[in-house]
Amino acid sequence: MCPKEAISQVGNQLPQISEEKCIECGKCIKSCGMHAISFYH
Numbered sequence: 001m002c003p004k005e006a007i008s009q010v011g012n013q014l015p016q017i018s019e020e021k022c023i024e025c026g027k028c029i030k031s032c033g034m035h036a037i038s039f040y041h
């Protein structure tokens with residue numbers, strides 16, 4: 001999903017987005033509708 005492999009998910013927890021890797025391309029937001037994924041920067 002993420003072209004930069006910035007998303008990591010551990011178990012059933014919400015995915016974590018690496019701030020360093022994320023280019024804010026928006027693909028993950030489109031995929032999940034931003035319900036589970038939100039940027040923290």
Ligand code: SF4
Pocket residue numbers: 001002003004005006007017018021022023024025026027028029
């Ligand atoms: S916006 Fe989402 S899919 Fe795009 S680089 Fe960032 S974490 Fe990955």
